[in-house]
Amino acid sequence: MERLEVLKTYKIYIGGKFPRTESGRYYTPLNSNGKQIGNICLSSRKDVRNAVVAARKAFGGWSERAAFNRGQILYRIAEMLEGRKSQFVDELVFQGATKKNAEKEVLMAIDRLIYYAGWCDKYTQVLGSVNPVASSHFNFSVHEAMGVVGVVTDIETSLIGLVSLVAPVIAGGNTCVVLANEKMPLCAITFAEVLSTSDVPGGVINILTGAQKEMLTPLANHMDVNGIVYSGTDAAVVKELEESAALNMKRIRVYDKNWMDIEAQDLYQIADVQEVKTTWHPIENIGGATSSY
Amino acid sequence: MPRYIAIFATNKHSMNKKNGTTNHRVPDFSSTPRIDKVGVEERVSRFQKRSIKSSAKLQGLHMILNMIDLTTLEGKDTPGKVRQMCFKARHLHDVHAGLPNVAAVCVYPSMVGVAKKEVEGSGVKVASVSTAFPSGQAPLEVKLMDTKYAVDQGADEIDMVISRGKFLSGEYNFVFDEIAAIKEACGKARLKVILETGELVTLDNVRRASDIAMYAGADFIKTSTGKIQPAATMQVTYTMLEAIKDFMDETGIKVGMKPAGGISNSKLALHNLVMVKEVLGEEWLNNEWFRFGASSLANDVLMQIMKAETGHYQSTDYFSID
Numbered sequence: 001m002e003r004l005e006v007l008k009t010y011k012i013y014i015g016g017k018f019p020r021t022e023s024g025r026y027y028t029p030l031n032s033n034g035k036q037i038g039n040i041c042l043s044s045r046k047d048v049r050n051a052v053v054a055a056r057k058a059f060g061g062w063s064e065r066a067a068f069n070r071g072q073i074l075y076r077i078a079e080m081l082e083g084r085k086s087q088f089v090d091e092l093v094f095q096g097a098t099k100k101n102a103e104k105e106v107l108m109a110i111d112r113l114i115y116y117a118g119w120c121d122k123y124t125q126v127l128g129s130v131n132p133v134a135s136s137h138f139n140f141s142v143h144e145a146m147g148v149v150g151v152v153t154d155i156e157t158s159l160i161g162l163v164s165l166v167a168p169v170i171a172g173g174n175t176c177v178v179l180a181n182e183k184m185p186l187c188a189i190t191f192a193e194v195l196s197t198s199d200v201p202g203g204v205i206n207i208l209t210g211a212q213k214e215m216l217t218p219l220a221n222h223m224d225v226n227g228i229v230y231s232g233t234d235a236a237v238v239k240e241l242e243e244s245a246a247l248n249m250k251r252i253r254v255y256d257k258n259w260m261d262i263e264a265q266d267l268y269q270i271a272d273v274q275e276v277k278t279t280w281h282p283i284e285n286i287g288g289a290t291s292s293y
Numbered sequence: 294m295p296r297y298i299a300i301f302a303t304n305k306h307s308m309n310k311k312n313g314t315t316n317h318r319v320p321d322f323s324s325t326p327r328i329d330k331v332g333v334e335e336r337v338s339r340f341q342k343r344s345i346k347s348s349a350k351l352q353g354l355h356m357i358l359n360m361i362d363l364t365t366l367e368g369k370d371t372p373g374k375v376r377q378m379c380f381k382a383r384h385l386h387d388v389h390a391g392l393p394n395v396a397a398v399c400v401y402p403s404m405v406g407v408a409k410k411e412v413e414g415s416g417v418k419v420a421s422v423s424t425a426f427p428s429g430q431a432p433l434e435v436k437l438m439d440t441k442y443a444v445d446q447g448a449d450e451i452d453m454v455i456s457r458g459k460f461l462s463g464e465y466n467f468v469f470d471e472i473a474a475i476k477e478a479c480g481k482a483r484l485k486v487i488l489e490t491g492e493l494v495t496l497d498n499v500r501r502a503s504d505i506a507m508y509a510g511a512d513f514i515k516t517s518t519g520k521i522q523p524a525a526t527m528q529v530t531y532t533m534l535e536a537i538k539d540f541m542d543e544t545g546i547k548v549g550m551k552p553a554g555g556i557s558n559s560k561l562a563l564h565n566l567v568m569v570k571e572v573l574g575e576e577w578l579n580n581e582w583f584r585f586g587a588s589s590l591a592n593d594v595l596m597q598i599m600k601a602e603t604g605h606y607q608s609t610d611y612f613s614i615d
Contacts (some may be wrong), residue, residue, distance in 0.1 A: 049606050056608075224608030247605060 001132075010185070012041045012209055013192035015054030017203015021048050021210070029183055032096035040185050043210035045218035048177065049193035052224050055175040057150040058203025061178040063145040063173035071120030073199045074171060078113035080198040081106070084190070086195075088159060091186040095158065103235050109163040116167035123172065123245040123270050126255060131278070138281040145173030146225035146251065150219045154212065154232030157259055158184035164189060164259045165229050171203055174227075176218065178207045185209040222243035227251035227273055233257070317544045320510045322465045326539075328496035328532055337527045340568045344513040347601075350563070354598050357590070358385060360580045362420055362551065364588050365400060365615070366519065367425075369459025375404045375615050379411030386595045386612060389602065395591065396580035397450060401426070402439055405446035420450035422483070424475060427489075427518035429454035433471060440478045451475070452485045455502060457492045459597045465505055472509035485513035485551055489519035490529045499529055513549035519586065524554025528563060528572035534572040541573075550577070559597045562590060578585060 023044035039048075062070070081088070085106050092102035122271050133139040149169045155161040158181045169176045180188030181182040192207045208215060214231040216237065219225060228241055233256055234252045241252045253272045257264040345353060365374060365381050397418035400408050405421045412419060421443035425431035431439075440451055453475050459467045476484050480590075486506035490499050506514050514533055517524035517548045530552045537548050550569065556562055562585060569577050577583050592614075596607040 052606065218606060221604075222606040222608075223611060224606065248608070248611075 010038050010040050010189050012047060013189075013195070013205070013207040014047070014051045014203075015057070015206065016196060018192070018196070022050070027210070029185065031094060035094075036097065037184075037186060040189075042210045043208040043215060045215065047208055047210075048218045048222070049217050052148055052176040052219075052222055053206055054203040055109060055177050056224055058201055059145075059147055059175045061063070061201060062170070062175055062204045065100075065173075067121035067124070067173075069197055070171065070173065071117045071291050074113055074117035074120060074167065074236045074269055076198045077194060077200065078110050078117065080194045081110050081113065081191075084194060085110075087190060088187060091190060092159060095184045095186055105157060105160045105260065108262075109160045112160070112163050114267055116171040116270070119168075119267060119270060120171045123267060126267065127271050127274070133280070136283055138283050139278065139282070141276050141278045143271065144171070144277050146273050146275050147174060148224060149273050150222075150228035150230060151172045151176050151178040152212070152216065152219075152226050152230045152232070152237070153179070153181050154234055154237060155181065155259070156184070159191065160259045161231055162188055164264060164269075165231055165255070166205060167231065167273065168180055169273050170200075172270045172274050175204045176206065176222040176272055177225070178205065178221065179212055180207055180209045182210070182212050204284065217244065220250070221247050223248045225250060227253065229253045229255065229273065231255045231257070295610055316509070316565045317486050317546075319469075320504065322469075322501055322505055323463075325497075325501045328500050330496055330528075331498060331533055333528050334458045337464045337568070338615060340527065340531075340571070341564050343564070343567050345563050345567070350596065350600050353563050353566055354559060354594050354601075355393060356566065356578065357585065357594050358553060358598075359558065360583055360585050360589050361395040361594075362397045362399045362553070362584050363395045363591060364398070364519070364553075370401060370404060374398055374615070375407045375413050379408055379417070381591075381613055381615055382417045383415045385560050385591060386542040386599070389595075389599060392595075394597070395582055399452065399586065402443040402446065402448070403613060405435060405443050405448045409447035419447060420452055421446070421448035422452045422454075422487075422518075424453040424471075426452070426454050426487075427520040429456050429489075430458070436475060437472070437478050440475050441598050444478070444480055444482050448482055450483045450485060450513075451479050452487055452515060453580065454487045454489060455506065457489055460493070460498070460502060460505075465501070468502075469505050469509045472506055472511065476510035483512040483549075484510065485515045485549075486511040487515045487518055487522060488533075488551075490516050490517055491526075496528065496532045500536050503533050504540070507536070507540045507546075507548050511548060513551050515551040515553055515583070515584075515586065517552075517554040517586075520556035521535045522555070525552035525556055525586075527561075527564065527568065530570065531568060533571060538573055547576070549582040550582065551584040551586055556587050557589045558583055559590075562594065573579060 011020055021041040021043045025042040026039045027042045031037055088106045089102045093099055095129050128142045131139040151165045153161045188207050195205055227250050238254055245252050343609050365378050379398055382398050385392050394417050397420045398408050399420040402423055408419045422442040423443050424436035454470050488502040493499050503514050516529055571584055592612045595612055599607050
């Protein structure tokens with residue numbers, strides 16, 4: 001008897017769970033050969049709202065977690081990704097990449113997670129500073145997580161682009177809401193499955209699939225989103241982001257990088273989604289020579 | 294003959310509402326109607342499937358704000374905290390014009406004086422919990438003193454707790470007498486009787502306690518102290534609303550309802566309004582007869598209103614905490 005193939009239901013990822021979109025809608029993107037990629041959730045603005053609520057709820061716990069432990073968890077994501085390499089390669093090939101490029105992209109994604117895992121407990125030391133001031137104060141600046149950050153990917157490299165944007169955001173203690181690439185959503189969904197099995201607390205990363213046009217506005221003008229990172233070159237998207245961001249002074253970061261390049265990873269991408277806190281701590285004297293200490 | 298006849302009940306044909314109890318025949322509380330739990334759950338689930346959108350929603354949200362008893366009942370309460378809450382009661386979100394005030398502020402007896410002074414002239418009432426809230430484990434004299442103190446300080450409403458231990462032991466007459474005695478001590482203040490349904494275990498008990506409270510003279514019946522989970526579930530509130538309806542049919546006396554504890558979002562509050570309207574009717578849809586006891590509900594409602602007005606999802610960063 002011929003076996004009937006069991007097709008997978010692709011779902012979104014909110015608060016550590018895999019719900020269907022509350023709207024009940026789906027869309028069917030095609031790959032470069034005209035073959036259906038799958039029935040993908042067409043998320044609505046209410047899904048965006050739910051994802052932001054989940055991200056806000058997770059923010060306190062994630063940002064206050066020991067930096068070293070955040071690093072361990074990022075490393076764990078890389079471990080889980082390593083174990084599912086072949087699935088990601090298959091999906092990238094199915095979405096239109098060549099086998100060679102697909103393999104390279106998956107390995108690069110794993111290495112990128114390791115790179116940012118290493119920075120977790122080091123970036124504050126490197127970015128922070130002790131500042132010279134003209135009064136009896138010990139004055140220092142430290143970087144702190146922004147809050148909830150939106151991640152918008154508008155690029156052809158659906159896995160490496162996603163990882164390159166998300167890793168520095170969460171390494172710095174933020175939580176995020178990701179709008180997956182509309183045309184190539186498979187890797188984002190599978191990445192969510194990796195996340196749910198790799199010690200990342202629910203809500204730290206939330207992933208939505210669907211029409212960017214529909215989800216971008218509610219995300220960009222959401223008062224509880226503190227920043228948005230965008231990878232792409234669409235001027236209309238950047239304009240929309242900048243305009244809506246004015247409502248609550250969101251930070252908008254736009255990247256136009258070749259993520260497959262090793263140079264695309266850097267410390268300042270963590271700094272991009274941080275706020276600087278400067279503390280004036282009163283002391284008796286400024287100078288060392290006359291200090292009573 | 295009814296098996297349990299409360300002391301106050303026996304000679305209350307001569308009493309009137311002012312003295313505490315109703316001048317109606319008190320039923321046998323050991324044979325109050327049994328509640329069909331599955332039926333209640335089914336009915337309640339239907340209230341939750343109503344779709345309330347746009348202008349109806351906005352009207353409902355305004356109504357909810359006006360029905361809230363803004364509450365702080367913590368051991369760490371200070372006059373400063375109470376003053377801040379009273380300010381919030383009168384200035385819910387000043388950046389948006391046309392918002393109503395809340396119905397009342399609800400505090401401990403020691404804070405009534407402070408609260409009274411703060412809300413003076415605003416129409417916001419002061420409610421005080423009493424009778425050794427939240428446990429109610431104190432002798433009647435203490436409870437009466439507690440109540441009188443709150444009333445003397447200027448409380449417009451008294452939220453008393455029933456003796457759940459006595460109730461669960463079947464001493465319904467004790468519970469009845471206690472409520473009647475407190476009602477008398479309240480004077481002009483309206484009496485809300487807290488059943489603490491989370492400790493009553495069954496819906497049958499909730500119904501029985503509701504009947505006892507209403508026949509003993511309660512102006513309001515209230516689900517919970519907010520200190521015990523579960524608190525104001527829709528099942529419990531529904532059971533109490535049905536009790537109010539039956540009491541009204543029997544005696545012609547209106548009794549108010551106050552679900553308290555656990556109602557922290559607008560959607561749930563709207564479902565409660567739907568339930569009140571469909572069980573009791575529109576007459577109960579105002580803060581004279583229906584209240585929400587809540588501390589975090591107000592901000593969620595405000596955020597929903599601002600979302601409806603601006604079109605943007607809101608953040609708690611832009612709303613006052615207390």
